[in-house]
Amino acid sequence: MRAVTFQSPEQVRVEEKAEPELVAGDDTIVQVEASGVCGSDLHIYHGRVPVEAGFTIGHEFVGTVLAAGEDVQRVAVGDRVVGCFHTACATCTPCLRGDYHRCANGQTFGHGSHLGNLQGAQAERLLVPRSNLTLRRVPDSVSSDVALFAGDVMGTGFHAIAHGGMRTGDTVAVLGLGPVGLCAVQSALAGGAVEVFAIDTVAERLAMAASFGATPLHLTEQDPKREVRAATGGAGVDLAVDAVGNPEPLALAISLARDAGTVSGIGAYSGRAEIPLGLAWLKGLDLRLGVANVIAHVDRVLALLEAGTLDPAPIVSNHMSLDDAAEAYGIFDRREALKIVLTP
Ligand SMILES: [Zn+2]
Ligand SMILES: [Zn+2]
Numbered sequence: 163m164r165a166v167t168f169q170s171p172e173q174v175r176v177e178e179k180a181e182p183e184l185v186a187g188d189d190t191i192v193q194v195e196a197s198g199v200c201g202s203d204l205h206i207y208h209g210r211v212p213v214e215a216g217f218t219i220g221h222e223f224v225g226t227v228l229a230a231g232e233d234v235q236r237v238a239v240g241d242r243v244v245g246c247f248h249t250a251c252a253t254c255t256p257c258l259r260g261d262y263h264r265c266a267n268g269q270t271f272g273h274g275s276h277l278g279n280l281q282g283a284q285a286e287r288l289l290v291p292r293s294n295l296t297l298r299r300v301p302d303s304v305s306s307d308v309a310l311f312a313g314d315v316m317g318t319g320f321h322a323i324a325h326g327g328m329r330t331g332d333t334v335a336v337l338g339l340g341p342v343g344l345c346a347v348q349s350a351l352a353g354g355a356v357e358v359f360a361i362d363t364v365a366e367r368l369a370m371a372a373s374f375g376a377t378p379l380h381l382t383e384q385d386p387k388r389e390v391r392a393a394t395g396g397a398g399v400d401l402a403v404d405a406v407g408n409p410e411p412l413a414l415a416i417s418l419a420r421d422a423g424t425v426s427g428i429g430a431y432s433g434r435a436e437i438p439l440g441l442a443w444l445k446g447l448d449l450r451l452g453v454a455n456v457i458a459h460v461d462r463v464l465a466l467l468e469a470g471t472l473d474p475a476p477i478v479s480n481h482m483s484l485d486d487a488a489e490a491y492g493i494f495d496r497r498e499a500l501k502i503v504l505t506p
Contacts, residue, residue: 219282317454360378
């Protein structure tokens with residue numbers, strides 16, 4: 163079968179790989195109908211996340227169950243399913259607490275041996291372990307494009323809001339309007355935010371956030387801090403989300419949050435950083451960080467997608483063939499696409 167493999171930094175290739183086979187009783191084989199190219203795939207593409215040459219990448223997929231082990235109960239052969247971007251065992255201590263994102267035995271699709279050695283989803287078919295937890299049936303009325311978001315990007319945007327403790331009537335700021343930031347905007351509005359300030363430098367992304375119902379603020383052509391203060395009676399927002407994962411937006415999020423408010427950092431931070439920790443302390447902020455607990459949210463996210471309350475369809479900018487993966491990564495890396503869906 164054909165699969166997209168990492169070769170070396172800035173080099174991905176479509177290769178012929180062996181067919182996946184069932185191993186454990188709760189494994190399934192899924193025929194991929196759509197897979198996403200994600201911001202976190204760029205970390206692999208640039209060599210920042212180490213992946214072995216020849217490893218199949220990709221972690222977002224919708225497809226049809228082709229084969230299922232004897233212990234798979236929650237999905238069946240023929241079902242159209244969406245996969246979460248990682249697996250969880252359901253029995254370790256973090257899983258028993260519901261912290262599936264910190265599962266001691268979890269594997270992330272398409273991230274090489276250092277994240278569980280699980281081949282990726284940018285392929286014709288893939289092996290899905292722990293299928294009872296990893297997979298969900300997709301409601302008939304939900305397109306594969308839209309369902310694809312439940313397993314990672316919308317789940318992550320949703321997590322930024324849910325883990326940030328947002329309540330109906332809150333004000334929210336979202337910094338960074340990539341797919342996750344745009345999904346956080348939708349999740350905040352769906353959750354009853356009274357106003358969502360959407361901050362970025364790209365006009366098209368600001369316009370899309372505005373079309374969802376947010377108040378767009380240009381990071382450099384406007385003064386987001388002044389605008390947010392003016393609109394909130396000088397207080398700042400109840401919840402500020404950094405959907406970028408860099409010290410600068412995190413620092414701005416700290417300055418935009420109200421006293422005793424919350425900052426939710428959903429981007430992938432790395433290393434050490436200089437942030438205004440004194441200001442965060444003085445304000446009594448709640449700082450909530452980390453990768454999203456997508457498995458914990460996936461049923462609610464799918465329900466909201468089915469209801470149409472969340473609708474990430476406008477975020478999909480490009481449909482491309484799996485065979486054009488190298489071109490897709492190039493386009494995505496040059497920020498010429500917002501979200502690319504690959505079809506085998
Ligand atoms: Zn992703
Ligand atoms: Zn576990």
